[in-house]
Amino acid sequence: MRITTGCVAQPGTSQNYHTGSWRTGLKPRFLHVRCTACDLCPLACPDGCIYGNGRNTYYADLNYCKGCGICATVCPVDDIEMVPEEAPLLAATEEK
C-alpha cells in the first residue's frame, strides 16, 4: 500500500471500509408485516444504510449498520425489532 503526499486517494473509498464490524450485539429485523412505507427508518438512520425497495419493504445494509436501534424506535407501527447478531433475518430482501 502507498501513502500519497497529503493522503490523497480515489473518491468513495470510505465505502470499502465496512464499519458494520463495530456493531455490538444487536441488529434490526424488518418484519414486513405492518410496514406502511412511511420512510421514517431510512431518514432516521444515522449511517444512511437503510434502503427500501418501493414495495413496503426496507432492509439495512449490515456492512455499515451499527445496531443503534433508532430505526426500531422511530417506526410508528413497530415493524422493526432489534434481535441478537446471530438470529436469522426473515426476508431474502435483507441480503444485499
Place this chain on the structure above:
Amino acid sequence: MARRIMEGSRAVAEAVALCQPQVVAAYPITPQTHIVHELAQMVADGQVKMEFVNVESEHSAASVVLGASATGVRVFTSSSSQGLILMSEVLFNIAGMRLPVVLACVNRALSAPLNIWTDHQDSMAVRDAGILQFYSENAQEAADLTFLAYRVAEDHRVLLPAMVCLDGYVISHAWEVVDIPEAEQVDSYLPPFQPRYRLDPAHPLSMGMYAEPDKYIEARYMMQQAMERSVGIIQEAAHDFERAFGRPGPGLMEEYRTEDAETVLVAMGSIASTAKMVVDQRREAGERVGLLKLVAYRPFPGELLYQALKPARRVVVLDKAVSLGAQGPLGTELRALFLGRPRPPRISTFIVGLGGRDVTEAVINDALKKAGRGRHQGEFLDLRPDLELEGV
C-alpha cells in the same frame, strides 16, 4: 528594480501581488489589516487579477485558501494573534494535506490581557502545525521572504505551507526604503505553481484522508521528512535569490560579526537590528560579541546552528515568546542542541519584549551582563520593579 519609501505592510502586499496568487482571503485584525487592505485596493483598482474573497472570520479565511489551494492555484492569507489562533484548526489541515499556502503573520501578543503590540507568541503557538516559519528583521526581508516562501513551499520536495512572520508595527507600520523587484525578476525566480494533486470535478479525488493507527504515524513521518528536506531547499532558494534579483536575499540564518566571537546573541525578528547596534558598540569597546539572527525557525536548522555556535564560549538567547510552565521556545531548542556534545558554551536564555515592551539596547546589554555570570534559564528581563504583582 525600484527603491521606494513605503510601509512594511505595503512591501509585503506588493511582494504578494508580484507572486500573482489567484485567490486571497483574509479577515481584518490589527496589526495585519494593512496588508490585505492594500491587496484589496489593488484588486479594486484593477492593478492585479486575483479573486479577493471577503469572509466572516479567520477560520473561514484559512478554509477558503485551503479549498482554493486544493484546486491547484496559488493563494495567500494573513493574520495576527487571536486571528491566527482561530485559523489554527485549519492550518494543521492545510499542512497535513500538504498544500503550499503562504500566509503572513504580523506578530502580535495573545490575549488575555488584551494587547495589540508585537511579540512572537502567536506564531509560536502554531509552530508544531507543519508550517515553515520565517522571521523577518525589516520590511525588505519581509518582502524577500514572501518570494522565498512561495518558492520553497511549492517545491515538490517540500509541499508544506509557509508563514512569513513580521513584527507588528515595528515592521508592519514602519516606513522604510524597500527594493521591490521587477515582475520579470520574480517570474525568473518563482516558477508557476504546479500542484501534485488538484481537485477537479472531472477527475474526483479525496484529500487528507482518514488514517487509522496503522497509517497515521507514517503520514506524519512524511511531513517530518519534507521539513528536513526543506533546509536544503531554502539554501538553494537563497542561493538563486541573488542571481534573480541582483542582491543577496535571506536564508536560514544570518551571522553578524560572529567570526571570532566569544559571546553570540541569538534572536529572531526586528530585535536583531537593535542587537546588531549593541554588537557594534561592544566590538568598539574591544569585546568579541556577535549575533546569530535565526530566520528559519521551522525547519529548525539544528546542525547548522550547532556548527555556527559551537566555537562560542557564551550563547545568549533572546526569546520574544514564552511557553508558560517551561521556558522560551527558541532558548529551549537551542539548549537541546548541545546536550551530549563536548565542551558546550554556557547558554543563557531570556524572555524579552512581550506585548510590545521595547527591547532596547539597555535590555540587550543587561542580558549580556547577566550571561557573564550565573545560571539564566528563561529569565524574564526588564520587569518593572515599581509594579506590585498580586500573588507573586
